[in-house]
Amino acid sequence: MNLMSRATSYFSQLNYTLANEDTALEVALLPEKTDTILSIAGSGSRVVPLLSRSPRRVICVDLSPAQLALTELRISLVREVSRSEFMAFLGYPCAEAEKSPEKLRKHWLEKLELRPETRSFCRDWLSSRDWQSPIYSGRWEKTFQTLSALVQRMVGTTSRELFDCRTVAEQQDFLRTRFAHQRWHLAVALFGNASVFNALLYKGSFPKKNIPGSRFHFYRDAYSRLFSISPARQNFFLQLSFLGHLEFEEGNPVECDSLVFEKAKEALGRSVMEYVHADAVEAAQKERQNIGFLSFSDVPSYFKGDTERQFMQKIRSGLNDQALVVVRNYLRVPSQPDLRGFVNLREEHREVIAQEKVQVYTVDVFRHDSK
Numbered sequence: 001m002n003l004m005s006r007a008t009s010y011f012s013q014l015n016y017t018l019a020n021e022d023t024a025l026e027v028a029l030l031p032e033k034t035d036t037i038l039s040i041a042g043s044g045s046r047v048v049p050l051l052s053r054s055p056r057r058v059i060c061v062d063l064s065p066a067q068l069a070l071t072e073l074r075i076s077l078v079r080e081v082s083r084s085e086f087m088a089f090l091g092y093p094c095a096e097a098e099k100s101p102e103k104l105r106k107h108w109l110e111k112l113e114l115r116p117e118t119r120s121f122c123r124d125w126l127s128s129r130d131w132q133s134p135i136y137s138g139r140w141e142k143t144f145q146t147l148s149a150l151v152q153r154m155v156g157t158t159s160r161e162l163f164d165c166r167t168v169a170e171q172q173d174f175l176r177t178r179f180a181h182q183r184w185h186l187a188v189a190l191f192g193n194a195s196v197f198n199a200l201l202y203k204g205s206f207p208k209k210n211i212p213g214s215r216f217h218f219y220r221d222a223y224s225r226l227f228s229i230s231p232a233r234q235n236f237f238l239q240l241s242f243l244g245h246l247e248f249e250e251g252n253p254v255e256c257d258s259l260v261f262e263k264a265k266e267a268l269g270r271s272v273m274e275y276v277h278a279d280a281v282e283a284a285q286k287e288r289q290n291i292g293f294l295s296f297s298d299v300p301s302y303f304k305g306d307t308e309r310q311f312m313q314k315i316r317s318g319l320n321d322q323a324l325v326v327v328r329n330y331l332r333v334p335s336q337p338d339l340r341g342f343v344n345l346r347e348e349h350r351e352v353i354a355q356e357k358v359q360v361y362t363v364d365v366f367r368h369d370s371k
C-alpha cells in the first residue's frame with residue numbers, strides 16, 4: 001500500500017470525537033461575517049466555534065463520512081438544544097450535570113433534524129457504546145487515554161496534583177519543586193516515539209517528521225509551553241494527557257464557551273451548512289473564488305508529491321482576494337510548497353498562536369493576494 005492510500009484508509013473511520021486543536025485560534029483569525037468558509041470537519045468541534053463569527057455559508061469537508069456525520073450531529077445539537085444539554089450529550093463536565101445523560105442522548109438523537117444516514121450512523125455508534133460519553137470514542141482520544149494511564153503510572157500522584165494549581169505561578173512552582181520531572185521525561189520519551197503512535201493510532205500513516213529536533217524535545221517543549229499558558233485545569237488537552245478524561249469545566253474546548261455557543265446558535269438561524277465528502281483541495285478548487293477563509297487543520301502535513309508542492313496553487317481558484325488560509329503543520333511541514341500569490345502573516349499573529357492550547361502545531365496564516 002503506498003503512503004497516500006495508507007493515509008486515506010486511516011482517515012476513513014471515526015478517529016476524532018473530542019478535539020485535538022484549540023480552535024480559539026481560528027476564531028480569533030476569522031473576520032466577522034465572512035461570506036463563505038471552508039473547514040475540515042474533523043469531530044465538528046473545529047467547526048462549531050467558527051459559527052460564532054456569523055459566516056453566511058460553511059462548507060464542512062472531510063474524507064471520512066463518519067467525521068462528517070459527527071460534525072452534522074454537533075451542529076444540529078447547537079441549533080436545537082441548550083448549552084448544558086449540548087455538553088451533557090457530548091459528555092463534557094458541566095456544573096448543571098444531567099442525571100441521565102444516556103437518556104438525553106437517546107431522546108435527542110431521535111428528535112434532531114439530521115440526514116437519515118447520519119441518524120442511523122449515530123444510533124449504531126452510540127448504542128454500541130451503551131450511550132456513554134461520545135467524546136472519548138475516537139481512536140485519537142482512546143490512544144490518549146491509553147497514554148495517560150502510562151503517564152499516571154510513571155508520574156504517580158503528581159499527575160493529579162498538577163490540577164490543584166489555580167494559577168500559572170502556582171503551577172510553575174509546583175512543577176519546579178514537587179513534580180516527578182525525570183519520570184515525566186521518561187514518559188514523554190516513550191509516548192513521543194513514532195512507533196508507539198503508529199501502533200496505537202495511525203497504523204503506518206503517522207506523518208514523517210521533517211521539522212528539526214528530536215521527537216522527545218518536540219513533545220517536552222510543547223508541554224512546557226502548555227504549562228506556562230494556563231493552569232492545567234483550564235486545558236482539555238492536558239486533562240486528557242494526564243487524567244485520561246475531562247474533569248474541569250473551565251478547561252472544556254472553546255465550543256463549550258457560553259458566548260461562543262450562543263453566538264453559534266444565533267448564526268445557525270441564518271448560516272447555510274454543507275457537508276461534503278471529498279478531498280479538501282478538490283472541494284476548494286470548485287468554489288470559484290467564493291472562499292474567504294479556509295481552515296485546513298493539519299491535513300497538508302499528510303500530503304505527498306505533487307499535492308504537497310502544489311496544493312496552495314490548486315486551491316487558489318476557490319479563494320477570493322484577501323482570503324485567509326490557516327494551516328496547522330504537525331511534525332511535517334510541506335516541502336517546497338509553491339506559495340506564489342500568498343503572504344504568510346504568521347509573525348503578525350504570533351501572540352494568538354502562542355496562546356493555542358495544544359501547541360504541537362507550527363501554524364501558517366496565509367493571505368491570498370490575487371492581484
Ligand SMILES: C[S@@+](CC[C@H](N)C(=O)[O-])C[C@H]1O[C@@H](n2cnc3c(N)ncnc32)[C@H](O)[C@@H]1O
Nearest residue numbers: 011042062063064067278279280297298299330
Ligand atoms: C488531519 S485530521 C487531524 C489530525 C490530527 N490533528 C492529528 O494530528 O492527527 C482532521 C480531519 O481531516 C480529515 N482529512 C484528512 N485528509 C483529508 C483531505 N485530504 N481532505 C479532506 N479531509 C481530510 C480526516 O478525516 C480528519 O477527520
